[in-house]
Amino acid sequence: MSKACMELAMAALGRLLPKLGSLLTDEYKLQKGVRGQIKFLQAEMESMQAALKELSQLPAHQIGHLDKLWARDLNELSYDIEDSVDTFMVRIEDAPVGAKPHSLIRRLFDRISGSHNRLIGLLTKAKTRYHVVDDIEDIKSRIHDVAARRKRYKLNDIAVQPDTTAIDPRVPALFEEAAKLVGTDGPAEKISNLLTQGTDVQKQKLMVVSIVGVGGLGKTTVANLVYERLRGQFDCRAFVSVSLKPNMKQILSSILRQVSKDTCINAGEKELDELIRSIREILNDKRYFIVIDDVWNDETWKFIRCALVGNNLGSKVIVTTRNVGVATLCSVDGAKYELDPLSDVDSKRLLCKRIFIEVAEIHSEVEEVAKKILRKCGGVPLAIITIASMLASLRNKTKYEWYCVYNSMGSGLEKDKTLESMRGILSLSYNDLPYYLKPCLLYLSMFPEDYEIPRDRLVHMWAAEGFIVEEKETNLYEIGERYFSELVNRSMIQPVGKVEYGSATACRVHDMILDLIISLSAQGNFVIISEGPQLISPKCTIRRLSLQDSQVDSNEEDSKEEQVTQPTNVNMSHVRSLIVFNGDAFQRWPPLSRFSVLRVLYLKCSLSWDIDPKDLGSLHHLRYLGLEGALEAEFLEEIGNLQLLKTLDLQDAFVRELPASIARLRQLENLILNWQGAKLPDGIENLMSLQQLGWLDALKSPNTLAELGNLTQLRVLRIRRLDSIIKVKTFLRSLSNLHNMRTLVLKYIGGRRFIDLRSIDLDCMSDQWRCPAHLQNFKTEKCVTLSRLPRWFSTLSELSCLSIKVEVLRQDDLQLLGALPLLRFLKLKVARDGITEERLVIRMDEPFRSLAEFKFKHFSRCCLVFGQGVMPRLQRLRLYFEVRKREGVGFYIGLENLTSLKHVTVKVDCFNCRIREVEDVETKIRDLIEIHPNHPTLELSRQHTNRMKQQM
Structure with missing residues (x-):
């Protein structure tokens, strides 16, 4: 405990x-x-x-x-x-x-x-x-x-305390024999190049390179390799490790002793300000190389940064950290290097070296289980070395013994000392979390390994459980999204997928982190995981229950014990969250009516024929209800009784029509439907607390368009099939009342039937019409084209992310968009031949001053040119070139004027072109990148290569 x-x-x-x-x-x-x-x-x-x-x-x-x-x-x-x-x-x-x-x-x-x-x-x-x-x-x-x-039972406070001397887990990495290292040469080479390459001016600056990654990934090992490789090129150097709760005096004393080459013998007697002055005096006229290992927070780095002198002598600093935010802060004048997991080949080599001392092939008998073990380790050297130590200690190293080790991984319950050591290192990251993030992270143990957890669903579950701490004038779900991003930045969860404006749409939990949080959850009786119908003690107070498919792998040597059927008398009256991934197991459990204080219910299986709708309607404490699979409308008939329900998540469910009783859910904040939508009953306007609605199908629920105007708390709206002028105008009239709207997404106009709209005109209202002034995200999807850029976009002073396709783009449109003060992400697609000018120029009077990412696609001969001083914060640029329309068009686009550019992606359309023409365009693109002062990375790809002419 x-x-x-x-x-x-x-x-x-x-x-x-x-x-x-x-x-x-x-x-x-x-x-x-x-x-x-x-x-x-x-x-x-x-x-x-x-x-x-x-x-x-x-x-x-x-x-x-x-x-x-x-x-x-x-x-x-x-x-x-x-x-x-x-x-x-x-x-x-x-x-x-x-x-x-x-x-x-x-x-x-x-x-x-x-x-x-x-x-x-x-x-x-x-x-x-x-x-x-x-x-x-x-x-x-x-x-x-x-x-x-x-x-x-309290003993006297004078009881003898145990020995508190702790061994720093990073120390062995500093003295690891090079022969035992695997997969470190590549990262060490890249980081060395980052430190030594660049223009003469760049080489003379103080450069800080940060190495970021999850605990156990080998950051200290790689930093030490670079340190040993380059240290001889500098006048003085130092390597210091920072603890979770750093002793700044001890850290600065260590730096002072090392850079002074032990001539400053009284470093430990100095106060903090004296230490900083002494270090700066020594470094002032010297070229130095310092490694600051394992920095946990911004404050620690800011303090250490005070001692570092920018003397234009080519000094270098490496910072390692588990926190992306810290890495970004440190590497302002250098670069951020995200350390990747080991490849499959290197993972296997490392496993072999640690088990068999020298590189050898794994015996064919255990080849299959070895692959499964390495898959769970996920390329994290610490995990591989830990498991290798367990395997090496096995007496016979049989297939059966290897499977026993494999089955213990990720369970969080294995008591092996080697696993405990690894958990100790990973738990440093957990201990560093603020109090409000710890239950949020432990809640992830409710999900099976390798499961892709949607961000929004997770945030809604956190909110239903009460994990999100309310803040004045801040929406609860926005706070939850911030929690999610913080866990990503701290390398506790792995981001999956990205929306247009850069946030991850889902996450996974690395198996070794999952092992840790399962272990911690078990200690605190936070979550109980049941794989199959195993017996759970009736004495156990169950707070959160996850029914999962069995993940245990076995072989012919495994003993097959008879499984015990789950008794129906287990007390479910304390269960707050129930997530079901195994429908067969759920049928052996008590009925839903026995879960009397349930707050979160997610059924990842079609269970509507096994559950009495009245049982569902009896869950009066329910805040979150998520269902998956095909549902009959009758299954939800009693949903109107769930007066505390905040989120109804049917994103992965197929239901044709929602019952009329849903209109009684006065506290419902999120109504999330499958992208195909469902027929909504009249009376949706009564859901006065509703903040998120999607997808609303205007074809299935035309009356809801007019009712939208009464949902004044609505912040997120996703709508599809606005297939007539009348519906567009009805929608816009409602939209004018939605002053809290933050995100608006429009999906394709119509289905297979004939529609009377080729594009949508959102500028069809009178001058008295007022747009939602606080709109932050606007997006069109699936063939939705705006006939023109709405003039009212100019009033969207808070617009941050815009992704649209327009029929026509003019110079005035760029001026309008460029003046938006907070626009960070822009994806602009122009319909075929929708640009009449030969040149569109982004000038200083439309600077796009906040834009960080720009994606531009068009199909005309027009050339987009970036003027001086525009897009000062742009880091990522994506362009589209249609080769057959570039003939006779100059290639100058003013790329060098984008002073913050770091990454360029170009897609070359090869349709009906010769290979030589394509290669010529690609050469010109590379030349543009080569002359750019930042030397941004280039990602070049081809489209329609199967329609390319084979002649040179």
Whole structure:
């Protein structure tokens, strides 16, 4: 049991305290005595939170086992209190208050029965309030029990502490024999070139190169190789390692001793400011080379940077880090090198070297399992070396023994000391996470290995669980997206896919990180994973449950034990999240109605025929509901009962029509449908909390277009098949009321039938029409073409990302777009022959001052020219050349005026062209890149090569 329990308990208390405060408001009308009891609970919980915070800041060896048990008990207690509070709130809200009259006869009847209904409602609420008193008394008793148990068995504080001397895990990497290293020569060569190449002016500058990558990837090893290779070229040098909680005095003292070549013997006696001055004095007239290994945060680097002198003598610095943000900050005057995992070939070589001492082929008997082991290691040297140590220690090294090691990987439960050592290194990254990110990361253990987790779905689950800390005037889901990006930047999750403006659309978890978070989740009873119908102890309090397909691989030597059927009497009354990947296993579990406090439910299988719709409708605590597969509309009939539902995720489900009861979900914030859409009932305008809607199919749900204007909280809208002028105008009228709109996406105009629109005119309204002024992202997809660039785009002062296709592009359009102050990403596609001018020039009066990425595609003879001073922040440029239309057109495009350019992608259309003509165009493109002062990287590709003329 580690600090994880304490951090989880702190997070649980952080979610609970605001809820206790809300019970004291007038809304719940609690008696004075009950309010006093709740204030007592608040005070106790705040004191516990403070005590936990102090404990968590102690070194791990100073935290006693009793303290950890106490933290575990507090964690469980916090969950139970929150469940009681939520249940009370739901019961108060659900108490009957009478029905609304619908006719004269009904009104007459209600005059007679109304008093009866009100009486029933009052009695129900009174009964609910009575129950909360009992709950509070029980909770108080448990609080006293937990505190007394800790006090009863607490040993004297003068107990002997264990030896605290820790071995820095990076030290062995500095003294590793070169013969044992694999796959390091390539990165070391590239980083050496980054440090030594460039113009004469660049070579003289102080250059900082950062090496970034996940823990265990070999950053220290590579940095040390470069250091040993180049150190002789410098007057003085130093290599220092930074810890998670750095001792800046110790680090600066080490630098001072090394650059002074041990002549400064009193370095340890100096204060911080003296150390910095002494280092700067020595470095002022010397060419130096310093490696700062394993920098964790911006503040550490900024402090160390104060001691480094930019003396124009060609000094070099290498910084290694696990944090992309830190790497970007460090490498302002140099470069950022993202260290890649080992290739399959190098991974196999490293495994062989560590097991068999010398390079040898793996025996054919274990070849298959060896490939599976290496696949799980994912090219991370630390993982390969760790597993190789386990395999080397096997007595017989049989196929069966290798499979036993393989099956233990990623389970998080293996107690082997070598795995514990690796987890210790990786856990440094976990320990460095802020408190609010730790439960978010542990939640990823709910997903199977190698599973691609959509970003939006994950953020909505975090929100439903209460993991996202609210901030004033900031949308909850935007905060969650920031959490996601932070985990990517800290190399804790691997980004997958990218939307046009650079953010990852999904993520995966490296198997070794997954092993770590499964281990931590098990320690804190955070998640229980069930693969198949294995027995789970009825004594276990299940908070989060993931039913996964069995990942265990076996062979003919494995013993096949009879599986135990899951008992139906396991207590599901505490489960907050249920994610089902294995439908067969789910059928052996209790019905959904037994999951009484469920907040998150995701069923990755077609289960509608096995689940009673009434069971689904009984989940009154549900905040997130995600379904996958073909669904019948009847399955969702009871969904209107889920009054706390925030997200209905049907992105991977196929449902033709949503039930009318969905209009009762007044707290629904996200309605996410398959890209084909579904027929929506009338009354969607009643979803006053809705923030995200998509895909809305205007052909299936034409009435919803007019209702959109009442959804004033809407921030994200994805809409398809605006297939008539009438629908476009109806949509625009609604759009003018959506002042909170941030993202708007339009998909193709029509289906297979004949449509009366070739393109969409979004400039068809009167001058009084007002656009959503806070729009940040606008995108057209799947053959949607705008007949012209809307003039109202000029008022979008917050527009950051724009991806559109237009029929016609004029010089005035570029001037309009170039004036947008915050535009960072622009993808501009022009329909065939949609440019009439021979030259489009981007001038200083349309500078695109914030643009970082620009993709431009057109099919005319027009030449796009970049003037001086434009696009000062542009780093990535993508262009399209149609060779047969370049004849007689000059190739000067002013590329050298893009002063921040780092990467250029060019696609060459070879349709109906000779090979010589294509090669000539490619040569001219390379020449443009060659003369650019930044020497940006070039990615050159061809299109329609099968339609190219074979003659030279």
